[in-house]
Every structure is written in structure tokens, then in C-alpha cells.
Amino acid sequence: MDIRIIVETSAETGERRTEELCNFSLTDQCHRELGLNLEQGKSILAQLQGSILRHQMEEISAASRTCPYCGRSRPVHDYRTRVFDTLFGRFRLKVLRRRKCSCRLGESDKLSPFAQVLRHRATPELRRLQAELGARHSFRDAARILETFLPCAKQHNTTVRNRLGKVAKDIADTEPPVCDTLSANPPTVFIDGAHIRCRPEYQKRHLDVVVGKIETRDMCRRFGLAPQAATSPASQLRRDLDALGWDARRPVTVISDGEVALPNLIRRATNGKVRHILDWWHISMRVQHVENAIKGLVQRKDFPGTTALLMTPVETLRWNLWHGKIQIAATHLQWLIVDCARLAKYDLAFRDKAQMALARCHELYSYLTNNIGSLVNYGWRYRQGLPISTSRAEGCVDDIGNARMGKRRRMRWSPRGAHNVAVTRAAVLDGRLSVSNATVAV
Ligand SMILES: [Zn+2]
Incomplete structure (x- = not known):
């Protein structure tokens, strides 16, 4: 069987373009397997991505030349080559830079319409996937998984690690959406510590990672941080509390195992408004x-x-x-x-x-x-349906700490590396990392 794939695009201006994507034959394999195999699928996806990117860039470049203030066409300054990583391959793009318009009204306009999109040299989806996999598997395994299933460029463990670091920094820098309505019930914080192996140059055997979960009646949010590496653990926790609609006038209930540093962390985040309960x-x-x-x-x-x-x-x-x-x-x-x-x-x-x-x-x-x-009346709390144990935090220790940094994995961590993994892993488990802004109708 001979197959020809043609891509037809219609720009917003009404211009239609047709491009032949690829031409291949399935005759020699028809008796052994049906349909496309992984390699063929990856190859088609990569070519399709290249074609779509090319058409998209041409359309956006052409549209961006028109000055929004006077309507005249702005002259081209030059074209630069930029390498852009996507889930479906690495592409060298010819990126337009235009000159300022003679009307001078749009002085502050960016000279390239792609400056924002190409800022990280990779699509947000690829960065997210690298961070998500890097927070669960070893960086080398994450690179291997990506390469196995996607036609992306060759992945290096250091790239995965660096991308995870940047995503973790983005998570810490981005203000979470503050909940519009203050929660009627003050949140309960389940907090626990995980001990992970520390790299030898820090001259100690173990590194503490604080993990836990904040719960209100209808919402929850996980968190993970290495206090040694976090810029401000208290403000990070404060942001998490605000995201769940914590009313700053009411105390937060903290359940921990009696380790003094843990409730103190929440005390700093809430300016002392804490009711500590020892885990039953x-x-x-x-x-x-x-x-x-x-x-x-x-x-x-x-x-x-x-x-x-x-x-x-x-x-x-x-x-x-x-x-x-x-x-x-x-x-x-x-x-x-x-x-x-x-x-x-x-x-x-x-x-x-x-x-x-x-x-x-x-x-x-x-x-x-x-x-x-x-110490409280645990029986009364239990009968009221109120939490009395840190079992939810213990789950976070497994999911956030041990899944990636457990002692059995034999990897040693720096405080910064552990902090990045903990922050990203908590966001992944909460589903806060996914950015699905495009809908595809199949
Ligand atoms: Zn103009």
C-alpha cells in the first residue's frame, strides 16, 4: 500500500496552502503487522510538526509586520536562526525581526513577534513533561522514556535536570491564584519530614525534606520543600494556605509527629496562629x-x-x-x-x-x-470526623520524598536538587503543572 500525506493549512487571511508531507509504502510489511509502527509514527509526527511550525511562523510573521497604529507595513530588519525544542522534534527556525514603524507610536513593541514564545527555547509542554518525568524517575530514565515514545531530539539527563530546576523556580515564583471566598473551616496541615541521602560535599549524611498536605473541607494541596534550600519556606507555605482560602484571622490546625521544627515552620508562615495536635x-x-x-x-x-x-x-x-x-x-x-x-x-x-x-x-x-x-481529646475529634493522625502526610512522604529520593534509590542529593524535585513532585501530584490550553477535536 502506498500512502501520501498532504497537509493543507488555511491562514486567517483566507490564504490556503498545500504541502506534501511524506510518501511511503507499507507493502513489504503487510504480512507481518498492521498499521504504523512506532518509528513510522514518530517520523510522520516530526514532519507534521515541522510543516505546521513553518506555516505558523510565516503567518504570524506576515501579520506582525502590519503596524497596529497606522496600518502600514513595517520593514524587515533581518532573519535570525533559533533552535526550538518541541515534543515532536528540534527545529531550526528562521525568526523575523522587524524595524520600528516610522509613525513611532509602537516604540515599546518587541522587535520580534516570537520573543516571548521562544524565550525558553522549548515548548511549555516539553518543559513540563521533562520536569514531570524528572520528578518521578531518574533524570537518565526520564530522558530515555521521552526518546522512546516521542520524536523529540536526543535528550540528556542534564537537560532534564536543568529544566526541572527552572520549572520548580517558576512554580515558586508564580503567585498561586488566591481563593476568592475565604474558607469557612480553617485548613488542617498534615506535616512530616523525609530524610534523604545528602551529597558528600555537604558533610552530613542526611538531608531533611519537609512534605505534607493542606486540607480544607473541599480542597487540598500538597507541598514539599527542603528548608535548607528554599528561599523562604514560611512564605511558600503561606502562599499555599492563601491558595486554599485561609482566613488569616483564624488559627490553622497542624498535625505532626512531635518534631518541634515542623509546627514552628507553620507558626512562622501564619504569624503564630497555629493549633498543634500530636499525631495519635x-x-x-x-x-x-x-x-x-x-x-x-x-x-x-x-x-x-x-x-x-x-x-x-x-x-x-x-x-x-x-x-x-x-x-x-x-x-x-x-x-x-x-x-x-x-x-x-x-x-x-x-x-x-x-x-x-x-x-x-x-x-x-x-x-x-x-x-x-x-494532646487533645482524640476520641471526641474522631467522633466529630476531625483528623487525628498524620497518615495523609505519611502518604506524601512516600509520594514526594521516597518515590524519587528514597534511600533504596541510592542517589545522593544536594539541598537545591532535592528542593526542586519536592516542589515539582507536589505540583505534579496536585495536577497544578498541566497546561492544556489547546483543545483538539478528534
Ligand atoms: Zn505605524
């Missing part, structure tokens, strides 16, 4: 450790003490904490500490077990006292 899951896990240690102790046959003396406070510990009865829980913990300390001292056979139980009790006790102001 982290408390529950520590209670579980105490329960297991004490149970291990009393279940031994030769346990010398009174079982009920240890088991009663343990059994009510979780219930008390869940219902916000902190003082009672703390008193019970102190009893346990005294009893375990006595066992560890006097009974040599139980020393190891008792010391372990003692350490667990101390751990929980100091965790609670350090966060005493952030």
Missing part, C-alpha cells in the same frame, strides 16, 4: 511498646510481684490518652516507672525485662510531657 498514631505506637514490655514481664511464670498492680494501669493507659485524660495517664505511667525500677533493682532474674519495660515507660512519659500542650 505515634502515641499509640509508644503505648503499644509499653503494653508489650509489661505483658512480657508479667506473663513469666516466676513473676514475683502482683500482676494486677502492673496490668491495671497498662490496660487503661490507651483509653485515658484517647479520651484526653492526660493527668490520669501520666500518674499511671509514673506508677509503672516506680514498679519497674523496683523490679529491675531487686530481682536479678527480671533485670533485663524490667529495664526494657522501664525504658519504654520513660520513653512514653517524656514524649507526652514534651508535647503536653498538643
